[in-house]
Amino acid sequence: MARCRATTGLSLVAALAFGSFSETAFAESKRCELAPREMFGQEGKRGISAEDLVNLTDFGDLGVSPSSYAFELQPGGAFLAVRARRAIVGDDSYCTAIALVPLDSKNRTKVIDDGGDIAPATGDIYGIADIPVGGPKAALLRWSPSGGSLAYTKIAGTRSEIWIYELASASSHLLLSSAVDIEALSWSPDGTAVLFSSRPGKIEALASIEAEGHQGYHYDGRFWPLSGDRPFVSSDIPSIDQAIDVQNSAGRAVRPDDVSALHPSASRPAGSIRFAESNDGSRLAWTTRESDSVSGETALKVKVEKQDIACGWDVCSNIAAMWWSDDGNHLLYQRYTGIGDNRTEFFIWSPGNGKPRRFLSTIDAVFGCRPWQQQLVCAQETSTKPRRIIAVSPSDGRRRTLFDPNPWFDKLSSGSVRRLEWSNEFNISTFGDLVLPPSPRERKRLPLVIVQYDSRGFLRGGTGDEYPIQAMAAQGFAVLSFNRPMWYGSLHKPKDQIELLKASINGWADRRSNLSSLKVIIDKLVNEGLVDANRVAITGLSDGASTATFALSNSTLFSAAILSTCCEAPSTLALAGEALHDFYVEIGYPTSFAANPGFWREGSLMDAPRARPVPMLIQASSGEYRMALTTYRELKGRGWPIEMFVYPDEGHVKVHPAHRLAIYRRNIAWLQKQLSP
Template sequence: MVSTRVLGAIAAANFAALPAPALAACDDLLPPPRAAAAKRPVTPDDLVGLRDIGQPDGAMFGQPSPLGVSPGGTKAAFILSRADPKTNSYCRALVVIDLSGSEGPRILDRGGEMITNTTLARGLVVDVGFPAIVTPAWSSDGRWIAYLRRDHGVTQVWRARADGRGAWRVTRSEVDVKTLAWSGEGKRLVFVSQPGQAEAADKVAREGRGGWLYDARFAPNYAMRPLLPDTPRRAFSIDPESGEVRSASAAEKALVAMEDQSGASIAPQAAAPGGRRALTERSGASPLAPLRLVVEERGGERIVCSAKACDGGFTAMWWDREGRDLIFLRREGWAKGRMGLYRWRPGEAAAPRAILRTGNVLLGCVMAGTSLLCTSENATTPRHLVMIDPDTGETRRAFDPNLQFRDIALGKVERLHWKNDVGLEARGDLVLPPGYRPGVRLPMIVVQYHSDGFLRGGTGDEYPIHAFAARGFAVLSIERAPFVAASRPGIRSWADVNAANLEDWAERRSLLSSLETGIGMVVDRGIADPARIGITGLSDGSSSARFALINTDLFAAAAISTCCMEPQSITTYGGIAYAETMEAMGFPPASRDSPDFWRPYSMALNASRMDVPLLMQLADEETLLALQTFTALREAGQPVEMHVFPGEHHIKWQPAHRRAIYERNLDWFAFWLQGRRDTDPGKAAQYRRWQVLREARRERPSHS
C-alpha cells in the first residue's frame, strides 16, 4: 500500500489554491519572420542559441520521440527550448503546430527549467547533464495536452488546454515525476515517480550525523558523500479536476514505462491490428552482431527478412493502417552515414521497397494520420520538422524553429570515407571556411566522436565546428569506427567485447589508426597544414585524443573536456565500486605498480615529453580524475591549463558555461595554431598566462 503521507504530498497543492495560469517568459522563443538580409558569418552565440526540439545531439538514435500527435493526426505538440547564456537558463515552451500548414505555431505554455537525464552507475543515481526528452500527451478528446515541466528543482505533471486558454500544474510530488500517460478513457492522468528517493536522502542525511561509512556508495569524483541508490518506481493515478490521487491499477500501470529508460537505446518494434508484431533481434551470438528484422504472426509463425535492406541499422518501424505493410527506417551505407525508409509486405516474395534514401538524419518519427512526422537535419541545416509520405517518400517542411540560419553563411562540408588498419569503416565531415581557396593550407581542428546531423560542437557540444571554420580553420568532424572487437571472432558477451578492446589497448590503437588515416587524407589533398593540427574530445573522444598525444606527434595543440585514466586516480577517485568494475575488466589495481600496462595510455607517466599545449575544461564532478594528470604535466613544466565549471556533469548543460567553453576553445586554438589574439580587453589575463606557457615551452631543450 502507498502511504497516506506520499499520496498527500502528491496531491496537497491541488487543494491548497485554485489553478493559476503559467507565467509568460521568453517572448521571442518562436522564430521571428525572416527579413531579407545579406548572409553573415556564424558566431558562437548562433550555435549556443539554437532552438531545439528533443535532444540536441543528432546521433541520439533509439530514443523516444519528442513529438506528440493529436488524436486526429492533424496537429503536433512538442517542447521548444533555447539556451540563454546571459541568465544561464533556458527558454522553454509547449508549442502546437497545425500539420496542414494552414496555421502558424502557437505557444500554449511558457516557462520551466531544463530537465536533465539521470542514469544508474553501479546501482547509484547519477545526473549526466544531457537533456531529457519530454513527449507531450494528448487526451483522447483532443482538448488537453499533458506534459512534464520542472520548476524550483522538481519535475511535475502539467496540462494545457489545446485551444490555448491556459496551462496548470496537476501534481505536487515531493520527487521528480518520470513519465506520464492519459488513462484509457482520457479522464485521469497516470504518472510514475520514485517516492523512496525522499526517504533515501533523509536516511543518508541522518547517517551523516555519525559519519558516513566509506563504501561502494561513494564516487569521490562526484561528491564526498554517498550517492543515492535507485529506488522502486511507483505508478499513481490522478484526477486533474479534483486532485484526487490513488495508486494506479494494473491496467493503468501498463500505460507508462515502469523501468528507467533514460539513455537506453530502445529496440524498435511495432504491433499491428490483429496481433501481428514486428521486432528486431541480434543475428548472432555477439552483442555487436547486427539486428535482423522479424515479423511474428498471431499464430506464432516467424518471418525473417533476409533482403539486403534488412541487414541491420534499424531505428524505427510502423505498420500501415491495415496492418499489411511494414514501414521501417534504418541507418545504412558506409559507416551507417545515410538513412533509408522502406516499405515491406511480410510473407510475399518481393524485397522491401526503398521509399526514401537521404543523407539527412531523421529522428523521433511518429505516424501523423497517413504521414510520418520527423525531425530532420544535416551538416549545414539545423533541426526542423518534416512530413514524409510513406508511399512515395515525398517530403515537405512542417516547421523550422531556426529560420535565421538561412541567412548565415556556412562553409562547404564534404563527407569523407576510409577504413582503418583493421579494416573497419570510418567517416568524417570536412568543413572548410566560407570562400576557401583551393591550394591554401589551413590549420585544422579534429572534433570527435560522432558526426551526424547538424555539426554543432561534436559529442558534448563544446567545440563549435562552424565557428571554427568561420575563423579560418579547416575542421574534420569524425565518426568513430566500430569497436575493434567487431573484427574479432568468438565474441559472445560484453565481457568478451571489453577484453578484446582492452588487450594491448587494441580499441585505442584502432581509433588512432582511424584518426591518422582521416587526417592524412586531408593533408594529402593540400588542405590541412600538417604542422598546425589540433585535436579535441569529450568522454571517448577525450580518451582518443589523449592516446594520440602520447603515441603520435601529429598534433600541435589539444583541448579536452574530460580527463583522465591514470594508474592512481582511476581506482582511487572513482570509488570502491568503480575500482572493482575496472579491475574486473582487466585494469590493474592502484596498489600494483604496472608501468608497462599504463605507459601507452597514461599522460602522467609520459609527462616529461607531453609538450603539446593542452587545455582542459572540466565539470567539477570530474575534476578529481584529472588531478594526477594535471599535476604531473605542471611539474614537468608542460603547457597545460585547466578550468573547472561548478554544478556541471559529464555533459555540461549550463548555457553560460557552454558559451564560455566555446569562446575559450576558439581563442586557444587561434593562439597556438594561428598566432592570433582576441583584442577584447577582458581576455588580457588569459593571453598573459598563455604567453608564459609559450615562452616556457620555447625554452625547453626540445624546442631549442
C-alpha cells in the same frame, strides 16, 4: 532499476512526495517566443558565429538516434506538441515553450505555456542514482487517447510537475507537484486518468543518509567523489506506478491496462530488440539477434492475424525503428547501412506481398519518427541545418518541413561539408565530415581541428557541444568531425557488453584502432594539400578525451589539444569511487599502477614516457575537474604549456548558457593562438 507496480491508490510514502494538487497554479518561467523577430532581417550573408550557435532554439533530446524523443503526435493527427528551449546568455538562463504545431500548415504554431525550468539531467550508473550527467533534463509530453488533452512535465525549482492543457478551453492547469522526478508519463486507455512513475523512496533514503552523517559515512560504493562528499542513493530504489483522476485530481488504483499503457515494452516478445504493434493489435513486428553476440545481425519477424511471416531479404537486417501504417496494412521501418552505418534508409513493406521497397536513403539524421496518415513525421538534422520537423512521403520519399524554429539560420553562410569514408589498419571502417571555411581560400594549407566523436546530424559542437564547428571554419580552420569507428571488441562477437569492453581494452586495442583511423585520414588530407601537418589540434569530451590523450601518449600527430574531461590515469579510478573502480577492474583495468605499470605507460598521458609536450587547454566541469588534477600537476611540473578552467555547477555535459558561450569563444581564441602560422 527495480520496478514496483502499485495496485492500490497512493501509498503513504508516495503521498508524502507530493504537494497539494492544484488547478489554479500558473507557471512563472520565461516563455519563449519562437523564431524571435530580432533574429530576422539580418542583411547579407555572413559566416556563422559562436553566438549564433548558442542562440539556436532547440527541442527534444540531445541525441539523434532513432529512439530520440523530439515531439508528441496527437491522435487523429491535427497537431504535434514540442517543448522548445533557447539560451539567454545575458542572465545565464533559458526561455522555454510548450508549443502546438499544426500538421496541415494552414495555421501558425501556437505557444500554449512555458516549458518550466531547464535543469541539468542526472542518471543511474554503477548502482548509484542521480549522478550529474549535465545537458537539459528531458520533458515528457503525452496526448490523451481522444487527443483533446495534453499532459506534460515541467521542472519548477526543485520540484517536478505534471500539467494538463485542454484544447477545448485553451487553458492549462497544474495536476501534480512532486519532490522526486517524474520518470514515465502516460494516460489510462479510457482517458480518465494520468499515469506516471516516480521513486518516492528517494525521500526516505536521502533522510537516512543525512542521519548517517552524524556518525560519519562509511566509504563504500555509494560514493561518487567527483560530485559530492556524501553517499548517493541507490539506483535499486523501486519505481512506483500511480494514477491520478483528471477530474478530481485524486489518486486511484492502478489497473492492469494502465500498466500496459505506461510500460508498453512489458508485453513485447521475449528477446525482442525493436517492436511495433498495429493500432488494432492484430499485427506485430519485432527484431531479434540471429546469434548470441551483442554485435550480431538482427532478423525481422512479423505476425499477421496469428500467422508468422519472415522477412528474409538483406534489407530486413540492422533495423533501428519501425511502425505500422494507420490502417495496419504496411510496415514502415528505418535501418542503418553503409560505412560505419553512416546512411539511413526507410522502407515500406506489405508482409506476404513481395520485397520491401526503399523510399528514402540519406546521410541526414532523420529520427524520432511517428506514422501520420500516409506519411511519417520525423525530426531531421542535416550537416548544415539545425533540427526541424518534417513529413516524409513513403510513395516517393519527398520531404517537406512542418516546423523550423530557426528560419533565420538559413541567412548565414555555412562552410562547405564533405563526407569522407575510410578504413584503418585493423580493416575497421568509419566516416567523418570535413568542414572548410565558407570563403574561397588561398592556395595554402589550413590548420586542422579534430572534433569528436559522433558526426551524425547537425555539425554543431561535437559530442558535448563545446567545439563550434562552423564558427571555427568561419575563422579559417579546416575542421574534421570524426565519427569514432565501431568498438574493436565487436570483431570478437562478444556475448555481452562486458566481453565487448574487455576485448576493446586488452592491449588498448580500441584506442589503437581510433588512433589508426585518425592517422589515416590526417595523412590523406595532408597528401591532398588541404591541411598543414604541423598545425593539427585534437579535441574531445569523455570517450573523445580518452582517444585524444592516448593519441598524445603514443603519436606525434598533434601539435595542440583541448580536453573537456581529463584524463585516463591510475588516480582516476580512485577519484571516481568504489563502484566505478570495480567496474573498470571487471573490464580489464589493473587494480593499481603497481599491478601493471606497462598498461598505464601506454594509456595514461602522465605516465607515457614518449609523450611530446604540446600546448593543452582543459575546460572542465566542477563535477569532474578533480579527475584532471594529477595529470595537470604532473605535466605542468614537466614544463608542458597547460592551463585549466573550471565551470561551476556543471556535470558531464555543460548546460549553463554563459558557460557554453565562454567555452566556444575561449576554444576559438586559443586555437587561433596555438595554430597560427
